[in-house]
Amino acid sequence: MATDLGSTETDPYVLSMSYGADGGWLQFGRGAFGIAAANDAGEWVNAVDLDVGGQKRFVLGPWKPSYGLGTYGVDLRTRTAWAVVNFEGQLRVGHLDAPATAFECALERRREDGPC
Numbered sequence: 001m002a003t004d005l006g007s008t009e010t011d012p013y014v015l016s017m018s019y020g021a022d023g024g025w026l027q028f029g030r031g032a033f034g035i036a037a038a039n040d041a042g043e044w045v046n047a048v049d050l051d052v053g054g055q056k057r058f059v060l061g062p063w064k065p066s067y068g069l070g071t072y073g074v075d076l077r078t079r080t081a082w083a084v085v086n087f088e089g090q091l092r093v094g095h096l097d098a099p100a101t102a103f104e105c106a107l108e109r110r111r112e113d114g115p116c
Contacts, residue, residue: 008087009052012069016082017093034058034072035083038090046096047083048072054084 017035037047048056054070062075063082072083081093 012086016080018080019093032096034081
């Protein structure tokens with residue numbers, strides 16, 4: 001719940017969302033797959049980019065209680081993406097807007113579902 005009337009800022013919380021088997025196999029290691037949020041322009045961005053405060057940091061592995069605001073990651077074992085955020089809004093799990101290398105684009109074109 002928002003902390004002030006008209007605000008979307010909340011107390012920090014951990015959001016965890018599952019993803020399918022096809023997930024973001026190519027983007028896991030570089031933090032380009034995870035929880036995305038719709039910004040004011042309606043664009044999907046990394047959810048932690050909309051946090052009020054905190055420090056953005058990617059972790060490949062499960063969430064731990066010691067992780068602070070702005071930390072996000074993917075747990076391959078449980079097929080979940082998670083993020084420590086402090087806002088409410090539209091959220092989804094999937095590919096995050098990040099530049100792809102030519103090699104990654106070629107691989108995604110072979111799968112016929114990539115954005116390149």
